[in-house]
Amino acid sequence: MPKIAVSPFDRARYLGTVTAVTPLDVRLNLPFGTEIASARYAGHVIDRGQVGEFVVIEGQTSAVLGRMVEIRLPDRDRLSVEPERENRADVANPIGVVRLLGSVDLVSGHSSRGIPSAPRVGEYVYLAHPDFLRHAIDSAADKKGATVRIGHLTGSQDSEIAMSATTVFGRHCAILGSTGGGKSWTTAHLVEEVARLDGKVLLIDPTGEYHTLEQATHVHLGGRRDGEDDARCFVSFPHRHLNEMDLFALLQPSQGVQAPKLREALISLKLIAILPDLADEDGHLIKNGREKKPINRAIREHDALLRKAGANYDIKKLSLQIHHECVFPNGTNVMRWGSAHDNSVSSCISLCIRVDGAVNSEHLKPVFSPEDYMADVTEVIDNFLVGTEKILRVSMRYMPFEQSARELVVNALGRHLLAKARDGNFKDSPLVVVLDEAHQFLNKSVGDEVNRVHLDAFGLIAKEGRKYGLTTVMATQRPRDIPEDVLSQVGLLIVHRLINERDQGVVVSASGAIDASMATFLPTLREGEALIIGSGAVMPLPVQVIPPKRRPDLSDGGGGNWMRPGAPAED
Structure with missing residues (x-):
């Protein structure tokens, strides 16, 4: 284990002193909490008390890591910061609340989620140095074998976050986030990372937005050629x-x-x-x-x-x-x-x-009467698995929702993959299946009351696919629609901006590493920023995810401009 390169207890980064301790958090005085201008020391900005900052609490044998979740003034001091008060002699005494996250052993340098001994009243609290944070992250991460580049710690371009491929893909991964939070961005980046590491990834694309992926084989389930010169590959899912x-x-x-x-x-x-x-x-x-x-x-x-x-x-x-x-x-x-x-x-x-x-339905032709030029998608997948291609994208853009055909077909594809996994096809060459808009295909039943089918194929993959070399990355904007027993099998959560409180509650329940106070950060995450939660992270990490080479785009997937052609844009 490498030694700690920078002292975690630098007096120039002093924030305050612990005044109260609970099993989950500590309270501290923040004597500099009302300073408006940021200080600089050794090339780094020191804000001396802001919500969201990572802090280090001084201990005898370990440094306890935490994150500031609240700063407030006691009621008696709340008027002391008003600029119009005539008596400016009042001194503000801000109080901070720090959520405890983990610790770093000062002798071995090893970091862990556990806290060997709770902080004591009177111990000093410091703003965490970026280099110390990077040490804590690296010493906890499993870097054996190939590593997946995730991004960098928010606010610190030099603090790169990388995890082993086993940590990211070995026990399934879930990418969660509201529309516009960067979920598709992260999904595309992870697909590119699998290919970079010489792995194989099957992407099920319900909307068609990942047509921008490079070095990928693109096939369309359903649809038809626009003419003899149409070079797109259309495939079917035969009824059998x-x-x-x-x-x-x-x-x-x-x-x-x-x-x-x-x-x-x-x-x-x-x-x-x-x-x-x-x-x-x-x-x-x-x-x-x-x-x-x-x-x-x-x-x-x-x-x-x-x-x-x-x-x-x-x-x-x-x-x-x-x-x-x-x-x-x-x-x-x-x-x-x-x-x-x-x-x-x-x-x-x-x-x-x-x-x-x-x-005879025109919409269900890819199932019941496919065109002669349409290959069987299961055969296309089987050929991909034994070929040299790294990315196979199956676009569901043209597959209809009529009679729940889209859901049934995706569920049947999952069944096909699980059957191959049980036969040992992925033992020596693992496959990662990326399921976008996963809420459409999980925890749902289709059909009438008499003929009801539970869509459980990808739930079964989450529960047993790992031992066969078949893992999945599930991306969704509705975490509340993912079954709890499926999320419990996920080893890594990449959580983008989440506004819905029920969705935030699902993350809290599924992760076990954050509570309601930490979940309050989720609605304020910027585009492309995510909270990394899982066994490969010593604590929930706010990360700016690396953008993909080419961003997903709905313009070729039916999104387009809803305004009539030539209509002027309003200011």
């Missing part, structure tokens, strides 16, 4: 990757007759995709009056293939296949199906209409 629950959420069959008939129709279509000889000339499995034994035997023999994720079938034949399923269970004998069951046919008419509407 949706499981039964996904389809039920899309098609919403009723619980009585429709759900069983839809389930049987799906099995029949998958069966004839394996054994085409069982189908009629139009590609349907006719059951009216047919012998049961050959069909039931084939279902038993191919049960594993029928239940396998991604089993192929022709969705365009589903509506009529449902009709063919509406037969009596027994005909003239139990060995054959009976004739058409008119009540079942009538009950399934509305379902068949919904099926035809979904299959």
Whole structure:
């Protein structure tokens, strides 16, 4: 451990003396707290008492680190600072409140979140020297292996903040912040850092704003070419990757007759995709009056293939296949199906209409009837994982919200990645999945009351993906919509400006490293400034994040100018 390069207890940086101590904070006199002009010493500004400053409390064996969270005057002194008072002999006696954050051992130089002994009344408090802060940060950070450059300590350009890649990505990361706080900026920078460190990152981009990323493979889920010269890569998400629950959420069959008939129709279509000889000339499995034994035997023999994720079938034949399923269970004998069951046919008419509407929907073409030039996005991802590219961005800009298709597709993509992780595909080559606007795809259910699907794929990745080499970076402006059990798995929080009190409360609960007094700093953070909270930081660190090479931009993602063309801008 390197020795401390600068004394933490420099008399020129003296702020005041401790007057009261609690387990969480101390109070101190601030004799210079009413000075307006800042002093300078050894090239550094010394404000001698401002909210937000980092301070050091003198101890026998350790230096206790803290942050000023409140400065006030006792009621008896509050008029002493009024410039119009005739009697200017009154002396102001400001009081400061410092939230305790951690400590630095004066012998070993090692820093930690723990405080070996509480400060004592009468001990001196000093403004923390930038070099001492940098020592405290570096001695606590794990710098083994590759490091991720985060930014610099706010107000100190020389205090670079860097953490090991394992600290940032090894136990998931959450980027939180209100609109305009710099969340997208940080997300883009971390994506660039993964690529710089020769890692692989899959970015799911719901808005299309990350089209500015350089050295990335960009694909669009849905949409269509503007012409033969359109060089953009459009991909599909074929219906076979949706499981039964996904389809039920899309098609919403009723619980009585429709759900069983839809389930049987799906099995029949998958069966004839394996054994085409069982189908009629139009590609349907006719059951009216047919012998049961050959069909039931084939279902038993191919049960594993029928239940396998991604089993192929022709969705365009589903509506009529449902009709063919509406037969009596027994005909003239139990060995054959009976004739058409008119009540079942009538009950399934509305379902068949919904099926035809979904299959022929222009918005759902990337799922049910993709263009020939559209590659399967799961195959694109699989090829990316074994290729040399470092960044794959999947834009969801053209994927519709209709019938919750966007949420179901992203959830199914997460399921696909988790399945590959469980098969050991990321053991030797970890993958970081960046999910922007994560609140859209977590802690939500889609579908009606009968056919409800809980979007849990990325929650499961957060809970178990780490042991398989699959980790995630979740970016959201609504932390309150992220499940508590998911946030509890996050090892590093990068918190930009948060205005909503509920969102601030979520950060306080999830981090365990800040309280309500520290959360009050969140609404005042500037653009690009964030509070770093996690196991790799000795204390919550206000950091100005390094900007990405090219900032995210919504102009190509549907944002544009809401004013009519040529309209004059108002002052």
